[in-house]
Amino acid sequence: MNRLEELFTRKKSNVLNVFCTAGFPQLNSTWEVMKALQDNGADIIELGMPYSDPLADGPVIQASNTKALQNGMTMQLLFEQLRDFRKEIYVPVILMGNINPVLQFGFENFCKQAASLPVDGIILPDLPEYEFENEYGAIIKRYGLDFIFLITPETSEERIKKLDTLSTGFLYVVSSSSTTGNKKDFTEVEKYLQRLQNMQLKNSLIVGFGIKDKSTFQSACKYANGAVIGTAYIKALENATDIQSATKAFLSSIIN
């Protein structure tokens, strides 16, 4: 059983996934951020691989990408930073990013390195399902990595079923059609989540986009297995002098 399966077998609700851009706020803070997240209650860590042109992200996460790149973050460096991280980090870790840097690194090489660390899964929102089925899915499987697909309120029922079949690890439920960090009316989101709950999907559901505090986290968790927080945590780190205490304060405001 891999780490994600183990997690969702053990914990079926209120799973807290926290996103942070690798190399942010400082070039070498990646490990410290992960440690702080794990120590203070994050169940999954999603590490963003910074990109110059992150299309699906709002201004806060974009700015963290720019900062990380200015700090000197690269894919190669990320893998070096993560070497031996399993000595301290036992929660599932997912790499998330845009397809282009992964293609330049070499898709297979990327999977190989990711699996050797090991991280548990990858999310590449701009790798479409057709390309996945045609070419990349087989490579991902060969290295035993989970590949997590996104669905949105605009995704048809038929397509949700298809993406649920292809997705392993969990299904990433984008709460509203928006770039990250955009606020939308949460009652609409609840209706959508209820609809999903009734579909009896194979994967656990993790809700993302627009989860920013205790109340949105709890609402999301009413109908899903958990939620991802990204923008709000990046904001908390932006002004932090001490990563440990900022993370502790932020996470306790969500789960306590």
Add this chain to the structure above:
Amino acid sequence: MVQTIIPNNKGTYKQPNIFGYYGNFGGAYIPEMLHRNVEELRDNYLKIMYDEAFQKEFQNLLHDYAGRPTPLFFAERLSNQFNTKIYLKREDLNHTGAHKINNAIGQVLLALRLGKKRIIAETGAGQHGVATATVCALKGLECIVYMGVKDMERQQPNVARMRMLGAEVRPATSGSQTLKDATNEAIRDWINNPNDTHYVIGSVVGPHPYPDMVARFQSVISEEIKKQLKEKTGSELPNYVMACVGGGSNAAGAFYHFLDDLSVQLVAVEAAGCGINSGMSAATTQLGKPGVLHGSKSLVMQTADGQVVEPHSISAGLDYPGIGPLHAHLYESGRAKFLSATDKEAVEAAFNLTKMEGIIPALESSHALAALNQMRFKKDDVVVICLSGRGDKDMSTYMKYMNEL
């Protein structure tokens, strides 16, 4: 008119396969948030475009509103200068001053048939923004145009025109603050407005079906060239067709009906900026590698780490780190020859055309003219150059050079 779609092939020059590939380039690398919109477009664009009523309205507007057909002008003094026969396809004489209006009319009519109420666009030189704002004014549609802050400064007349036309111009402040960043912002807008909005992409870039759709709307350029050449020379085939390439829409339009006529040498001219190896260039085929930008796989200027490089060109319309997948395929297959012209060469070519023919060209189009110097023509060769736009928007740049040249 709708061509049959053959699955599992590699596409032809004129038509990508069902997944949007021209050879190794194309596709639709989009996040799920855009899937429904792009799918809706993909499933409907050919049906709508080749519907009789649509064609009638489109052709009428091209004729009565844009002013088509645009002339094919035999440039006698320029021909003498280069010792060959040069014809200029006068896209600069279109309403709003560039070829961009062909695509803007097409896409806005298409958006109306899809029931969209709100139009967004990106723009570099401002010509595509002006064209889109113009057609939106004509049809009473809300229009928002994203434009890099740097481009807003260097193409001020077009910013004013868009505003007078009732469009909202939203500055793109990230990255290099040029076309790439304006495109990012437009895509983000589309993600946030998934129901009522159509994104009018201004070139043959973006996820499938955009490259194919825009190429088809622009193909009127080569359709007319064929007819006009036949009348003027007795043959519809020239020896050369030359065009500048930013994303590649005027080139795609000028090449389109010649793609399968292998005797016609196609020449695409990119912006070398301060020189290919100066670190300040936008010559994508020379500096780029295969990658994914703005939803399709193509050639992309990028670092070894896959970060998109900020390009440079004096011309805002060519200041883009990618090219459309059709052009990447034309480059890789050798079907088209790719040249480049520097900022300085382009400005000199603009002054030369003005002096020889009394036509002030857009900075973008001047790159195609500048490449004449790199060609070896025979006296009887027929060379068609796509004069994609007029230079009104570039007067402040030209004035700066007036005293230097």
